[in-house]
Amino acid sequence: MRIVSVLFWVILSNYADRVFTQTCNATYPYSRCSSNLDCGCLPLTRSGNGGVCAYLNVPCTDLIPCENDNRTCTEARQVCVKHSRCQNIPLCYPLDMIHPNLCPPTTFRPSSSGSNNDLCETTTWQQQGITILGTNSTQPIWNPYDDDEFFVDVDETIYIVDYRNDQVIKWKNWNSPGEIVAGNGSYGSANNQLDSPNSIAIKKDGTIFVCDAGNYRVQRWYKNAQQGQTIIDNIYCTSLALDQEESLYIGSPGLIIKWPGNQIVAGGNDVGTKLNQLGYLPRIFIDQNQSIFVADEGNRVVKWTIGAREGIVVAGNNKAGNDSSQLNGPRSVFVDQMENVYIADTKNQRVVRWLKGLSSGTVIVDLKITDQYFDPISFSFGRNGNLFVLDKYIARVQMFTIDKNTCARG
Numbered sequence: 001m002r003i004v005s006v007l008f009w010v011i012l013s014n015y016a017d018r019v020f021t022q023t024c025n026a027t028y029p030y031s032r033c034s035s036n037l038d039c040g041c042l043p044l045t046r047s048g049n050g051g052v053c054a055y056l057n058v059p060c061t062d063l064i065p066c067e068n069d070n071r072t073c074t075e076a077r078q079v080c081v082k083h084s085r086c087q088n089i090p091l092c093y094p095l096d097m098i099h100p101n102l103c104p105p106t107t108f109r110p111s112s113s114g115s116n117n118d119l120c121e122t123t124t125w126q127q128q129g130i131t132i133l134g135t136n137s138t139q140p141i142w143n144p145y146d147d148d149e150f151f152v153d154v155d156e157t158i159y160i161v162d163y164r165n166d167q168v169i170k171w172k173n174w175n176s177p178g179e180i181v182a183g184n185g186s187y188g189s190a191n192n193q194l195d196s197p198n199s200i201a202i203k204k205d206g207t208i209f210v211c212d213a214g215n216y217r218v219q220r221w222y223k224n225a226q227q228g229q230t231i232i233d234n235i236y237c238t239s240l241a242l243d244q245e246e247s248l249y250i251g252s253p254g255l256i257i258k259w260p261g262n263q264i265v266a267g268g269n270d271v272g273t274k275l276n277q278l279g280y281l282p283r284i285f286i287d288q289n290q291s292i293f294v295a296d297e298g299n300r301v302v303k304w305t306i307g308a309r310e311g312i313v314v315a316g317n318n319k320a321g322n323d324s325s326q327l328n329g330p331r332s333v334f335v336d337q338m339e340n341v342y343i344a345d346t347k348n349q350r351v352v353r354w355l356k357g358l359s360s361g362t363v364i365v366d367l368k369i370t371d372q373y374f375d376p377i378s379f380s381f382g383r384n385g386n387l388f389v390l391d392k393y394i395a396r397v398q399m400f401t402i403d404k405n406t407c408a409r410g
Contacts, residue, residue, distance in 0.1 A: 024051045029082065031337040032288045035244075039103035042081040045070050045090045052079065053105075055097040060086035063093065119336045119385050121355055125400040127369055129389065132174045133158065134396025149199050149239075149332070150390050150397065152380035158397065159200060159208075160390070166194040168210060168221075182210050182221045182228060189215045192227035201240040201248060209248055211237035218250055218259075232259060243286040251282040256292055256304070266292050266304040266311065273298040275310040287335045295330040301341055301354075315341050315354040315361060322348045324360035332378045344376045344389070351379055351389065365389070365400050 024033040030040040033053035041051045045066065065087070066073055066080040073080055073092035081093045096102075150160040158171040159181070167183035183194035195214025202208050206223030209231075218237050219228035232250065239251035248259045255267035255278060267278035279296030286292055292304040294311065299320045302311035316327035329347035336342070339356040342364070349368045354361035365387060367374035378390040385402040 024053045029084070030056070034103035034105060036103050037289065042083055042093065042098075045080045045082060052081065052093075052098045053100075053103045054081070054093060055102050056085075058094070058097055063087075063091040066090040066092055119340070119381070121338065121340060123364075123385065124403045125365055125387050126403060127365060127400070129365075129398030129400050131396050132388075132399050133160075133171060134391070134394070149378045150380060150388070151200055151202060152382040152388050153202065154383060156382040156386070158388070159202065160397075161197050161200055161210075163196055163198055166197065166214075168194075168197060168200055168208065182208050182219070187214075190227075191219075191229070194219070194228075199237065199239040199251075201242045203242065203246050209240050209242075211240055211250075213237055218248075232262065238281045239283045241284045241286045243290050244288060249284055249286055249292065251278075251284045251294070253280045253282075254278050256282065256284060256294065265306075266294065266308070273300075275302070275313070278302070278311075283330075283332060285333045285335055287339065288337060291335075293333050293335050293341065295333040295343060299327045299330065301327075301330060301333055301343060314356075315343060315352075320347070324362065327352075331376075334379070334381060342379075342381075344379045346376055349374045349376065351376060351387065367391075 024041040029043055029051070033039060033041045036055070038055055038057050039053055040056045042054045043051045063083065063086055064075070070090045071080050075092060077095040078092040079095060079098070080090050083091045083093065150158060152158055158174070160169050162169055165185055166187045167180050167185045169178040170181045171178045183197065184192050186193060187195055189195060194210065194212050197210050198213045199211035200208055208221045210219045210221060210228065212219050213236060216234055216236055217230045218232040218235065218240070220231050221228040235250065235252055237250055237252060241249045243249065249265070250257050250259060254269070254271040256265050257263060258265045267276070267282070269276045271277065271280050273279070278294055279298055281297065283295045284292055290306055293314070294302045294304065296302070298317060300313050300317035301315040303314045304311045316330065318326045320326065320328040322328060327343060327345050327348070329345070330343045331346045332344035334342040341354045343352050343354070343361070345352050350363045351365045351367070352361040353364045367376055367389070374391055374394070376389045377392045380388045382388055387400040387402070389398050389400065391398060
């Protein structure tokens with residue numbers, strides 16, 4: 001969620017009070033808006049999807065209803081908000097509880113890719129994809145390998161990890177040739193070379209972290225650098241992700257470590273499918289609460305909260321299958337601000353969404369409908385919630401456009 005500090009005019013009954021606070025997009029009430037995890041976004045009754053970032057641990061008994069117009073408050077230094085956790089009618093919230101000193105802005109950026117601000121539980125996408133890179137587009141790509149991964153930035157710049165050709169390619173313009181931003185296209189172990197890269201994570205300043213799997217190292221490539229720096233060696237890396245503080249998480253057989261510090265934060269109990277174990281090729285996503293979501297060979301997605309000794313299954317784990325409670329070869333995972341989980345269910349040729357707390361998922365894009373065969377090995381959300389899918393079988397990236405009319409607002 002994009003947060004800005006503004007000088008916000010709150011119109012109260014009979015007078016105006018000027019308050020220094022921060023606004024937020026209240027499409028998803030209570031969504032995160034601050035580095036203080038006790039704060040969340042409360043919708044204003046006077047503004048469409050606008051809201052204020054508020055400290056939520058105010059007792060409901062301390063809140064009084066708004067006036068009959070559902071817009072104003074009789075008490076000084078209060079603002080009328082929607083707060084359904086307390087009551088279904090608009091309530092007056094104290095301005096002291098929405099000050100940036102109490103709810104500092106966060107610069108959270110999704111660790112995997114793109115923007116999730118336009119996603120909700122009812123969002124749908126066009127089922128016919130548009131090929132933007134690869135076969136039948138103006139810019140062909142190589143034949144993707146099983147370990148290829150890609151990243152779509154907030155401006156829909158596309159980065160693809162080219163496992164076969166030992167490089168990372170960036171497409172700022174989908175109609176123009178890509179640019180090598182890590183590696184030089186030749187196999188090797190020099191600082192300007194890669195060997196079988198399989199994952200990336202990108203900081204806000206353009207720094208790229210690369211899983212250099214064949215060289216058993218993780219490299220850091222500063223923006224526009226001609227060579228990388230090894231930050232971790234003697235590790236077989238399977239995936240990378242950044243949290244909101246831009247700490248790096250590295251997936252490796254059976255475990256996840258956090259850098260700097262190289263602390264084991266998930267797994268570490270040999271490779272396996274027990275709740276305290278992870279598979280050989282864990283694929284990871286870090287959400288806004290620094291929880292780790294892992295897709296692995298157990299045909300499941302497991303959530304590890306901070307300090308947990310074992311994970312919680314949030315999708316799959318019913319053996320390989322294609323019904324609504326099963327996954328088959330999940331290879332990519334994304335989590336929105338409501339903790340709904342999106343998964344590239346590769347062998348089932350679909351992308352699925354599991355709503356938080358449910359024991360089954362729903363198909364959001366059935367890739368068998370549009371093509372005889374589709375092998376989704378990685379996916380990403382871009383600007384406004386458009387869905388991008390990397391297809392190994394036909395060597396292409398397709399975009400599935402979001403249908404915003406299906407997202408319930410409020």
